Amino acid sequence: MHTFTYHSPTKIIFGQDTAPNLIPELHNAKISRVLVLTGGKSVYASGLHGAVADLLNQAGIRHETVSGVLPNPRLSKVREGVAAAKAIQAQAILPIGGGSVFDSAKAVAVGAASEYDIWDFMTRKHTIAAALPVYGILTLSGTSSEVNNTAVISNEATQEKFALAHELLIPRAAVVDPALQYSVPLNQVCYSGVDALSHVLEAYFESLDTSEVILEHCEAYAKTIIRCLRGLPGARENYDVRSELAFCSIYAHSGWASVGRARRGDFTSHRIGHALGGIFDVPHGVTLGILMPNWMRYVYDRGLCRDTFTRFATHIMGIKEAPDNDFALAGAQAFKDFVRSLGMPVSMREVGVKETDIPALAENASRSLPFGCVIPMDPEHIAGVLRQAL
Amino acid sequence: MHTFTYHSPTKIIFGQDTAPNLIPELHNAKISRVLVLTGGKSVYASGLHGAVADLLNQAGIRHETVSGVLPNPRLSKVREGVAAAKAIQAQAILPIGGGSVFDSAKAVAVGAASEYDIWDFMTRKHTIAAALPVYGILTLSGTSSEVNNTAVISNEATQEKFALAHELLIPRAAVVDPALQYSVPLNQVCYSGVDALSHVLEAYFESLDTSEVILEHCEAYAKTIIRCLRGLPGARENYDVRSELAFCSIYAHSGWASVGRARRGDFTSHRIGHALGGIFDVPHGVTLGILMPNWMRYVYDRGLCRDTFTRFATHIMGIKEAPDNDFALAGAQAFKDFVRSLGMPVSMREVGVKETDIPALAENASRSLPFGCVIPMDPEHIAGVLRQAL
Numbered sequence: 001m002h003t004f005t006y007h008s009p010t011k012i013i014f015g016q017d018t019a020p021n022l023i024p025e026l027h028n029a030k031i032s033r034v035l036v037l038t039g040g041k042s043v044y045a046s047g048l049h050g051a052v053a054d055l056l057n058q059a060g061i062r063h064e065t066v067s068g069v070l071p072n073p074r075l076s077k078v079r080e081g082v083a084a085a086k087a088i089q090a091q092a093i094l095p096i097g098g099g100s101v102f103d104s105a106k107a108v109a110v111g112a113a114s115e116y117d118i119w120d121f122m123t124r125k126h127t128i129a130a131a132l133p134v135y136g137i138l139t140l141s142g143t144s145s146e147v148n149n150t151a152v153i154s155n156e157a158t159q160e161k162f163a164l165a166h167e168l169l170i171p172r173a174a175v176v177d178p179a180l181q182y183s184v185p186l187n188q189v190c191y192s193g194v195d196a197l198s199h200v201l202e203a204y205f206e207s208l209d210t211s212e213v214i215l216e217h218c219e220a221y222a223k224t225i226i227r228c229l230r231g232l233p234g235a236r237e238n239y240d241v242r243s244e245l246a247f248c249s250i251y252a253h254s255g256w257a258s259v260g261r262a263r264r265g266d267f268t269s270h271r272i273g274h275a276l277g278g279i280f281d282v283p284h285g286v287t288l289g290i291l292m293p294n295w296m297r298y299v300y301d302r303g304l305c306r307d308t309f310t311r312f313a314t315h316i317m318g319i320k321e322a323p324d325n326d327f328a329l330a331g332a333q334a335f336k337d338f339v340r341s342l343g344m345p346v347s348m349r350e351v352g353v354k355e356t357d358i359p360a361l362a363e364n365a366s367r368s369l370p371f372g373c374v375i376p377m378d379p380e381h382i383a384g385v386l387r388q389a390l
Numbered sequence: 391m392h393t394f395t396y397h398s399p400t401k402i403i404f405g406q407d408t409a410p411n412l413i414p415e416l417h418n419a420k421i422s423r424v425l426v427l428t429g430g431k432s433v434y435a436s437g438l439h440g441a442v443a444d445l446l447n448q449a450g451i452r453h454e455t456v457s458g459v460l461p462n463p464r465l466s467k468v469r470e471g472v473a474a475a476k477a478i479q480a481q482a483i484l485p486i487g488g489g490s491v492f493d494s495a496k497a498v499a500v501g502a503a504s505e506y507d508i509w510d511f512m513t514r515k516h517t518i519a520a521a522l523p524v525y526g527i528l529t530l531s532g533t534s535s536e537v538n539n540t541a542v543i544s545n546e547a548t549q550e551k552f553a554l555a556h557e558l559l560i561p562r563a564a565v566v567d568p569a570l571q572y573s574v575p576l577n578q579v580c581y582s583g584v585d586a587l588s589h590v591l592e593a594y595f596e597s598l599d600t601s602e603v604i605l606e607h608c609e610a611y612a613k614t615i616i617r618c619l620r621g622l623p624g625a626r627e628n629y630d631v632r633s634e635l636a637f638c639s640i641y642a643h644s645g646w647a648s649v650g651r652a653r654r655g656d657f658t659s660h661r662i663g664h665a666l667g668g669i670f671d672v673p674h675g676v677t678l679g680i681l682m683p684n685w686m687r688y689v690y691d692r693g694l695c696r697d698t699f700t701r702f703a704t705h706i707m708g709i710k711e712a713p714d715n716d717f718a719l720a721g722a723q724a725f726k727d728f729v730r731s732l733g734m735p736v737s738m739r740e741v742g743v744k745e746t747d748i749p750a751l752a753e754n755a756s757r758s759l760p761f762g763c764v765i766p767m768d769p770e771h772i773a774g775v776l777r778q779a780l
Contacts, residue, residue, distance in 0.1 A: 001568075001633035003405025008398060014649070015393025178391075211634045213614040220606040243391035244601045247650065259404070260637065 001211040001260040008254050010147040011173040014247070016239065018175050019052060019137050023059045025173040026092065026135060034135075035090040035112075036065040037081055037105045039097040043067075043139065046183060052096060052137065064088050072277050072284065073100040073107075075155045078118050082111035085132070095136040098192070099143025099284075105134050106151035106169040122153060122162040131168040137175040140184050141246040142192025142285065144199060144253030146174035154278055159364065161278035176250060178242035186232060190342040191285025193229045193245055197222060198288040199253035201312075202265035205296075206258075206373055208308050214260040215311070221248045221257070222316045229342060268372040269295045272385055275365035282351050289344045290351070293336035294389035298375075300332055305374050348389050358386045391601040391650040398644050400537040401563040404637070406629065408565050409442060409527050413449045415563040416482065416525060424525075425480040425502075426455040427471055427495045429487040433457075433529065436573060442486060442527065454478050462667050462674065463490040463497075465545045468508050472501035475522070485526040488582070489533025489674075495524050496541035496559040512543060512552040521558040527565040530574050531636040532582025532675065534589060534643030536564035544668050549754065551668035566640060568632035576622060580732040581675025583619045583635055587612060588678040589643035591702075592655035595686075596648075596763055598698050604650040605701070611638045611647070612706045619732060658762040659685045662775055665755035672741050679734045680741070683726035684779035688765075690722055695764050738779050748776045 013021045026034070034056065036049075043049040049065070056063045066081045085093065085108055093112070095105035111118035113130040120126045138146045145151070151164045181189065200222045208215065228235075228245045235241040251257070258264045272295075273287030282290075299305045306328045313319040313331030317338070322330035340346050353361070362383040371377055377385075403411045416424065424446065426439075433439040439455070446453045456471045475483065475498055483502070485495035501508035503520040510516045528536045535541070541554045571579065590612045598605065618625075618635045625631040641647070648654045662685075663677030672680075689695045696718045703709040703721030707728070712720035730736050743751070752773040761767055767775075 001404075001630060001637060003408060005401060005403050005411070007401040009401075011395060011397040011399075013395050014391075018393060021395070211630055211637070213610055213634050213638060216610040216614070217607055220603055220610060224603040224606070240391060240601055243650070244603050247391060247601070248603060260633070 001214065002262045004259045004261070006255055006259050007167065008147055008256065010171050012147070012250060013173060013175045016177055016179045018177050019048070020055055022135055022137065022173060022175050023055050026061060027059065029092070029133065029172070031061065031091045031133075033062045033088055033090050034092045034094045035081065035085040035088065035108065036063050037069060037093060037095045037097070037101055037108060038065060038067040039069045039101050040067075042183065043096050046180075048137070048139070048180065049096060062088065063094070069097060069101045069104045071100050072154045072161070072281060073104040075119055075153055075157075078104050078107040078111060078153055081105075081108035082118060085112035090132060092133045092135055095134065096139065098138065098140030099145040102134070102136055102138070102143070102145035102171070103151035103153065105136060106131070106145070107153050107164060109134050109169065110164065110166075119155060122164050128164070128166040128168060131166070134169070134171040135173050136171050137177070137180075139180045140188065140192055141176065141181065141249035142195040144196070144250060146171055146176060147250055147254045152274065159278050160367070161274040162368070176246050178239060178246040181242055181246065182237045186236060187343065188283075189232060189245075190229060190344060191283045191289070192249070193225055193285070194289045194339060194342070194344065195285040196245070196249035196252040197225045198269060198292050200225070200257045201292065202267045202270060203257035203261060204312065205305060205308055206261055206263055206266050208311060209262060210260045218257050219315045221252060224248050225252075226316070226338060263373050266372055266374050268375070268377055268385065271368050271371040271377070272361070272365045272382060274368070275361050276348070276353070279361060279364060280351060280353060286344060286351065289339040289342075290346060290348055290389050291385070293332055293339060293346060295385050296332035296335060298385050298388045300328055302375065348386070353390070355390060358383055358390070361386055391604065392652045394649045394651070396645055396649050397557065398537055398560075398646065400561050402537070402640060403563060403565045406567055406569045408567050409438070410445055412525055412527065412563060412565050413445050416451060417449065419482070419523065419562070421451065421481045421523075423452045423478055423480050424482045424484045425471065425475040425478065425498065426453050427459060427483060427485045427487070427491055427498060428455060428457040429459045429491050430457075432573065433486050436570075438527070438529070438570065439486060452478065453484070459487060459491045459494045461490050462544045462551065462671060463494040465509055465543055465547075468494050468497040468501060468543055471495075471498035472508060475502035480522060482523045482525055485524065486529065488528065488530030489535040492524070492526055492528070492533070492535035492561070493541040493543065495526060496521070496535070497543050497554060499524050499559065500554065500556075509545060512554050518554070518556040518558060521556070524559070524561040525563045526561050527567070527570075529570045530578065530582055531566065531571065531639035532585040534586070534640060536561055536566060537640055537644045542664065549668050550757065551664040552758070566636050568629060568636045571632055571636065572627045576626060577733065578673075579622060579635075580619060580734060581673045581679075582639070583615055583675070584679045584729060584732070584734065585675040586635070586639035586642040587615045588659060588682050590615070590647045591682065592657045592660060593647035593651060594702065595695060595698055596651055596653055596656050598701060599652060600650045608647050609705045611642060614638050615642075616706070616728060653763050656762055656764045658765070658767055658775065661758050661761045661767070662751070662755045662772060664758070665751050666738070666743070669751060669754060670741060670743060676734060676741065679729040679732075680736060680738055680779050681775070683722055683729060683736060685775050686722035686725060688775045688778045690718055692765065738776070743780070745780060748773055748780070751776055
């Protein structure tokens with residue numbers, strides 16, 4: 001087992017109708033002014049926003065709301081949030097939404113505690129020194145943003161998608177109520193589930209060079225996510241299925257999947273996926289469903305990672321027989337088939353990307369080099385993975 | 391999956407030679423005066439205490455040391471620690487040791503932040519309102535005290551063993567260096583490993599009424615601990631084996647094994663074990679090795695928990711065939727055989743307890759009622775489990 005530091009201080013408040021349990025957390029931290037951040041209309045239509053507003057009012061906590069955070073959250077909305085937070089001298093940011101809303105809340109939390117423009121932190125012109133605390137209510141599981149230290153924001157002006165990461169961004173408390181997710185369209189649930197799965201697998205595929213118990217806990221999570229997504233069409237309001245998905249999604253990208261490993265995971269599919277999401281506005285989970293199986297095939301064709309892919313095939317995908325006993329190849333194929341079985345695209349062409357778009361995508365992804373450890377990426381490899389994914 | 395709150399804010403610093411990484415944590419918290427707490431001579435003989443003292447000196451952190459914490463840690467030593475902490479106006483407590491030293495550090499942390507005697511908090515005469523932060527270095531894994539909110543202290547005057555539990559007691563950071571544990575006598579490593587295993591199983595045996603992924607992560611941990619303890623005689627300085635034991639021990643009693651469950655676990659064996667430890671000074675892990683298999687048999691004989699014990703037998707103990715297909719009974723027997731195979735006692739007689747001691751033990755254990763959920767305990771059941779364990 002490799003040396004690691006694991007720090008996951010978020011208080012997880014998990015279960016149906018647990019949103020009211022967030023109020024004592026704000027009280028204990030002596031917070032009396034919060035900026036609420038939301039996505040689209042669903043949190044209003046469902047009554048959730050109104051219920052939270054009532055709870056805040058009853059608790060004497062002043063609040064304003066900025067809504068309209070989109071998937072692949074935008075810099076402009078973050079700037080709007082920062083201005084609103086400063087206007088009310090917010091002491092905390094309270095996202096109600098999925099990963100995009102949590103990511104935006106973290107960026108707002110940094111911007112509201114600084115005089116610099118938030119994009120300067122994303123381009124590493126400035127280092128984060130302070131951030132308001134984030135207390136959130138999750139309405140779609142997948143990114144682990146409810147517990148991790150990361151925010152990914154798109155700059156629509158430059159078509160760049162960059163990550164912000166700092167310990168100060170880790171939410172203090174997060175309500176994860178699986179029943180709040182019943183109303184999310186099933187295709188979005190699948191995108192988010194594939195996102196969570198890919199977080200486990202980015203770590204798992206790094207190598208088998210860790211202890212057996214680490215491999216086993218990753219396998220338990222990956223298997224569970226796959227089982228739940230497969231059963232989802234008949235289990236939309238099955239609390240246990242939605243709970244397992246929500247539970248595994250919390251830990252998939254909390255750092256937990258990469259404890260005891262030499263590195264924090266490969267993350268090539270994520271980085272190239274950010275380019276695809278940034279330029280073509282493809283949902284994050286869809287980019288991963290396209291890129292990860294194709295990255296596997298690209299790696300396989302170069303004779304690498306065979307033992308890991310073989311264990312993936314047998315321990316996670318449950319493959320018992322493979323043509324020519326080539327379990328590694330069968331594993332990559334089974335992953336692609338699984339994504340397709342969810343009704344998700346498995347090639348870039350299906351989302352409107354043409355071969356002539358590859359240079360621009362490769363150039364964009366190359367801006368966040370270095371990344372990749374199974375194959376340390378360079379512009380040529382990036383273009384190669386993109387061609388494989390065409 | 392049942393509603394739960396999980397909060398494990400300790401920063402885990404895991405790996406060989408990671409003790410120096412604790413210093414930046416103290417610095418970041420602006421701590422300049424600490425009370426160091428240790429057990430016996432081993433931390434001096436190994437040079438660890440000297441190395442930590444050097445690190446603290448180099449960092450300009452004033453420190454005093456109180457040593458001599460014993461297994462089944464004593465109230466008198468806690469009071470000595472409180473006095474020493476107050477004398478130097480300590481801002482933090484720094485245990486270097488195993489669970490007993492960490493438990494004592496937590497109690498000192500409470501006592502040093504209050505005018506009341508520490509025992510008044512244990513008897514619930516007073517409620518904890520403040521505690522100094524604890525930053526520790528673990529030298530023997532088993533209790534999860536490095537990450538949980540609990541301290542168990544024995545009052546040698548009254549022969550009582552009580553627990554103190556509060557969120558403020560959770561260590562801020564803990565160094566877990568598996569190589570520091572090589573020098574611990576193997577019988578003590580076994581006691582501590584059985585302690586960690588029992589923490590997982592107290593939760594697991596509660597019932598199967600939770601999600602599959604929760605059962606699977608508990609099974610991964612329990613199986614790993616059993617595998618490592620079985621292999622220990624030939625693997626004393628095998629870093630991977632010791633790492634897996636240390637890793638599973640962190641999470642066994644962090645609250646992680648009981649997320650998603652209706653309750654926090656059964657813990658009958660622990661409560662009765664505290665009586666056994668309090669009166670006869672039997673090491674905590676030994677009391678569990680005696681009581682847990684016998685509690686299982688007592689439960690089995692009343693027709694309860696059969697499905698859980700059956701899954702335990704097949705999924706954790708790896709039993710493939712059982713006489714009369716009675717896997718539940720085979721599981722209880724296999725657990726007892728496993729404890730015996732470690733050279734540990736499996737009956738109270740082996741540690742000098744006689745039948746005539748049972749009333750006093752039962753009376754002592756009854757003082758901490760209510761406990762037990764598989765069988766809600768009462769004085770009669772407590773005496774019954776003790777007779778079974780004779």
